Amino acid sequence: MIPLETLRVALRALLRNKMRSFLTMLGIIIGVGAVIAMVAIGEGAKARVEESFASMGSNLLIVMPGSTNAGGARGGFGSMPTLTWDDLRAIRGEISTVRYAAAQLRTNAQLQSEDQNWSTTVTGTSPEYFLIRSWRAASGRSLLDSDIDASAKVVVLGQTVVDKLFGASADPVGQTIRIKNIPFEVVGVLAKKGQSPMGQDYDDGVFVPQTTFASKIQGGLQKFLQGTIFVGATSTDATARAEEQISSLLRDRHRIGTGQDDDFSVRNLTEMANAQQEGMKTLTTLLASIAAVSLLVGGIGIMNIMLVSVTERTREIGVRMAVGATPLNILTQFLVEALTLSVLGGLIGIALGVLAANQLAQKFGWPMLIRPDIVVVSVAFSGFVGVVFGLYPAQKASRLDPIDALRYE
Amino acid sequence: MALIDLDSVSKVYRMGDVEVYALREVSFSVEARDFVAVMGSSGSGKSTLMNVIGCLDRPTGGSYHLDGREVSRLDRRELAHVRNRTLGFVFQSFNLLSRTSALENVELPLIYGGTPGRDRHRRAARALERVGLAQRMDHHPNQMSGGQQQRVAIARALVAEPHLIVADEPTGNLDSRTSLEIMALFQELGAAGITVLLVTHEPDIAAYASRVVTMRDGRIRSDVRQTPRRVADDLAALDRGQEEVPA
Numbered sequence: 001m002i003p004l005e006t007l008r009v010a011l012r013a014l015l016r017n018k019m020r021s022f023l024t025m026l027g028i029i030i031g032v033g034a035v036i037a038m039v040a041i042g043e044g045a046k047a048r049v050e051e052s053f054a055s056m057g058s059n060l061l062i063v064m065p066g067s068t069n070a071g072g073a074r075g076g077f078g079s080m081p082t083l084t085w086d087d088l089r090a091i092r093g094e095i096s097t098v099r100y101a102a103a104q105l106r107t108n109a110q111l112q113s114e115d116q117n118w119s120t121t122v123t124g125t126s127p128e129y130f131l132i133r134s135w136r137a138a139s140g141r142s143l144l145d146s147d148i149d150a151s152a153k154v155v156v157l158g159q160t161v162v163d164k165l166f167g168a169s170a171d172p173v174g175q176t177i178r179i180k181n182i183p184f185e186v187v188g189v190l191a192k193k194g195q196s197p198m199g200q201d202y203d204d205g206v207f208v209p210q211t212t213f214a215s216k217i218q219g220g221l222q223k224f225l226q227g228t229i230f231v232g233a234t235s236t237d238a239t240a241r242a243e244e245q246i247s248s249l250l251r252d253r254h255r256i257g258t259g260q261d262d263d264f265s266v267r268n269l270t271e272m273a274n275a276q277q278e279g280m281k282t283l284t285t286l287l288a289s290i291a292a293v294s295l296l297v298g299g300i301g302i303m304n305i306m307l308v309s310v311t312e313r314t315r316e317i318g319v320r321m322a323v324g325a326t327p328l329n330i331l332t333q334f335l336v337e338a339l340t341l342s343v344l345g346g347l348i349g350i351a352l353g354v355l356a357a358n359q360l361a362q363k364f365g366w367p368m369l370i371r372p373d374i375v376v377v378s379v380a381f382s383g384f385v386g387v388v389f390g391l392y393p394a395q396k397a398s399r400l401d402p403i404d405a406l407r408y409e
Numbered sequence: 410m411a412l413i414d415l416d417s418v419s420k421v422y423r424m425g426d427v428e429v430y431a432l433r434e435v436s437f438s439v440e441a442r443d444f445v446a447v448m449g450s451s452g453s454g455k456s457t458l459m460n461v462i463g464c465l466d467r468p469t470g471g472s473y474h475l476d477g478r479e480v481s482r483l484d485r486r487e488l489a490h491v492r493n494r495t496l497g498f499v500f501q502s503f504n505l506l507s508r509t510s511a512l513e514n515v516e517l518p519l520i521y522g523g524t525p526g527r528d529r530h531r532r533a534a535r536a537l538e539r540v541g542l543a544q545r546m547d548h549h550p551n552q553m554s555g556g557q558q559q560r561v562a563i564a565r566a567l568v569a570e571p572h573l574i575v576a577d578e579p580t581g582n583l584d585s586r587t588s589l590e591i592m593a594l595f596q597e598l599g600a601a602g603i604t605v606l607l608v609t610h611e612p613d614i615a616a617y618a619s620r621v622v623t624m625r626d627g628r629i630r631s632d633v634r635q636t637p638r639r640v641a642d643d644l645a646a647l648d649r650g651q652e653e654v655p656a
Contacts, residue, residue: 005520016508319504322465323565324493324521326486402465406504 010337013309021341024305027298028345028385029352032378035291036353039374041360042284044367049280052195053273059099059239060132060270063091063229063246066263081224082263087253088229095249097242099234102129103210105227107218111206112178113165120161121205122179124213124227130190132232140173140188143209147187151211155184159192160204177206182216184208239270292381298345299385306338306393317397318405331398338390339383346382350375410477411438412572412604413462418471418481420457420627431457433627434471439606439620441572444599444637446618447608454627456577459608463498463575464491476572493522497566499576503558505550511537511561512546518569536564540594556587563594567603574598576607580614586647592617593640 014021066082085103092101105124110117123129130142137156147154155177157165166172172186193202208217218226233242243266250264310317317330325333354370361368420432431454439445449455460466461473464480467488473481480491492498497518505514515533524532537546540560550558559579566574576595580588596617599605607618615621616638623631 315504316506319506320517320521321489322463322492322498322504323518324489324569326489326521328486329489329521403460406465406500 006332006336007340009333010340013313013337014340020305024301025298025341025345025348027301028295028342028382029298029349031291031295031298032346032349032382033353033356034294035288035378036350036370036374037356037360038287038291039284040353040357040368040370041366042280042287043369043371043374044361046277046280046284047369048367049273049276053269053276059233059236061231061233061239061242061246062267062269063087063231063250064265064267065225065228066265081226082254083225083229083250084223085225086223087250088225090249090253091229091231091246095242095245097234097238097245098231100128100132100230100232102126102132102230103225103227104129104230105210105213105218105225107213109180109217111161111165112181113172113175116165118161118164120158120164122213122217123205123207124210124217125207125230126210128232129207129230132230135193136191137188138191139171140186142188142190143207147209148211151215152209153182153184153212153216154187154209155179156188156190156207157186158190158203158205158207160201161206162189179206179208180217233270236270239268243268295381295385298382299342299389302338302341302386303389303393305341306334306390307396309337310334310393310397313397314400314405314408317400318402318408321400321402322406327398330400331394334394334397335387335390338394339386342382342386342390343379346379349382350378353378411474412441412443412476413437413439413606414474415462416472416474418461418468418473420454420461420466421469430627432461432468435627435629436471437622437629437632439604441604442599442602443620444596444605444618445607445620445622446615447606447622447624448610448612448615449624449630450610453624455608455624457627458624459575459577459606462606463496464488489521493518494569495571495573497569497571497574499559499562499566499574499579501578501581503550503555503562503582505558505561505565507550510547510549511542511553511564514550514561515564515568517565522569533564533568536568537561539567540564554587555583556590559583559587559591560594563591563598567598571603573604573606576605578609579607580609580611586644588614589640589644589647593644596637596640 063083088101088103091098102125106121108119109122110119125143126148127143127145130136136142138159140156142156143154146152157172162168162170162172165177166175171189173188175186176183177186178184190203195201231242231246233239246266247262251262254263256262320330357368357370360366415435415437417434417436418432419430419434422429422431435454435458437458447455447458457466461468462475464475464483467483468481471481472479475491476495478491480488483491506517512530512533515536516529519529519532534543534546537543540563542557542560542564545553545557550561553561574595579595580591583591592614595605595607607614609615616635617640619635619637621631621633621635622629
């Protein structure tokens with residue numbers, strides 16, 4: 001028997017009971033639709049998390065100064081400057097897993113342009129900082145080593161600050177702004193970076209050379225570094241090792257004996273990012289297994305209807321056998337019917353899933369990402385469900401005795 | 410060589426501990442081009458004989474040669490092929506596929522025989538023309554009378570050009586005039602060289618066959634050759650009778 005003919009017979013049989021076929025498919029439609037929608041939203045959220053961690057900096061570690069311990073009252077990390085400029089140089093020079101290290105000195109200050117003012121974070125740092133965080137200048141330039149050496153009064157602006165001081169479409173490069181009433185020349189604007197994983201606006205801030213920061217904006221102690229050190233490890237895998245090496249280097253340099261608390265802390269942000277991604281993965285797996293269960297239920301629905309169909313059409317099966325259908329012909333016919341139900345259900349499910357994901361994404365402003373491999377797997381899996389749950393009814397049909405089948409009322 | 414050759418064929422059904430003999434060592438042969446009627450009351454074994462001859466059922470003992478081939482030990486798949494190629498069935502209850510056009514019903518054996526589409530349509534249409542239903546190819550069974558449905562069934566039995574047509578009480582559900590028309594068709598097929606084996610319990614119908622086999626208790630009781638009545642004559646007589654009825 002010709003395969004195309006089998007498909008035609010199957011389609012006709014299904015069209016004969018449109019409502020029933022549709023209701024049977026509904027299980028698969030909902031199952032596949034749920035998989036597609038959930039995975040699309042899950043993947044979208046994952047991509048957003050990845051993106052925000054990427055804009056935070058790649059292979060990033062942050063070294064924070066230690067705490068005060070005055071008369072038993074212990075301050076938090078950063079309450080006392082314990083890190084020195086020499087520590088920074090040592091981290092940069094002595095540890096093999098560290099590619100970049102830069103100071104981040106921060107304060108809040110009032111900024112003024114010709115006709116506007118804005119309060120934001122002023123960061124004093126060096127060119128490596130931008131490399132660690134993978135931040136590029138969208139116009140003009142970033143900070144240069146020569147700016148550091150000369151304590152130049154130059155500033156690089158974040159996009160939000162540009163919006164507030166100059167208006168959204170302005171290019172302020174070459175203009176002058178005042179920070180704490182000291183004039184700075186704007187040399188560059190950073191590309192828009194969005195929000196941190198915690199919702200902080202990366203674009204709301206300005207950057208000046210660390211030397212200028214120390215001399216003009218916030219006078220500090222010469223030896224101590226009044227801020228944190230940002231470290232870029234050589235690779236993602238190296239971050240854990242870098243964390244250990246920095247810890248042991250600083251303990252050594254600060255002469256901290258065994259059993260004593262560190263006077264600094266090292267945060268490994270790559271690991272935080274990984275942990276968050278693991279969480280997303282768990283969520284996606286959970287959603288996928290719920291969807292798999294609904295596909296299973298859909299499959300049982302198909303089996304149920306196919307069994308009913310075999311019983312109803314016993315006589316037809318008898319007639320077909322009498323005129324020469326082999327058991328394999330009958331088996332194929334019912335299997336193709338089950339497969340048609342499940343695959344058609346799968347395809348409709350994909351369409352609805354994409355539609356639902358789109359709607360949800362638009363309504364709630366969620367990101368979404370349709371992965372082609374998930375689409376293919378869904379169709380394949382619904383086909384698999386069709387075969388698994390269609391096999392028993394089809395086998396039952398093919399094993400009917402033609403005489404009994406012809407006599408069946 | 411005989412078209413049908415049964416040698417000591419038995420069929421035993423086991424009902425729990427009891428063995429029920431449907432056929433007891435039946436030996437029976439039919440030459441090609443013969444028109445045989447099998448008679449007998451219900452339970453006489455005539456249906457079982459039909460099923461065995463029609464390759465729907467396998468005997469439990471003895472041997473059966475159909476067209477020179479031993480078919481009593483074939484498996485289900487091989488039996489299906491034999492049914493498809495050498496046999497045509499006509500049933501009392503027509504057994505057409507509902508909601509399927511006459512043409513498609515007739516095409517069914519060709520589909521399983523692997524005949525490609527265009528050839529299939531052509532042959533099915535020709536078979537329908539042969540039974541006088543050229544105008545009703547697109548009709549569905551529920552749009553046709555019993556006689557027309559049985560004609561479709563006969564066309565279906567003919568379409569694969571088998572040597573043998575096996576008919577199980579083909580007139581059982583039809584009124585007497587339609588019965589005659591169907592029997593006329595069978596006589597035409599017989600004249601065209603097709604072997605017809607017909608099961609009936611009506612002596613009137615058996616009278617149109619050239620050989621009548623009577624069964625009882627799973628055995629052949631009598632096997633008589635006769636000069637068949639011509640259906641065409643009886644139809645003509647019937648028409649005359651109707652003309653005589655005053656309007």
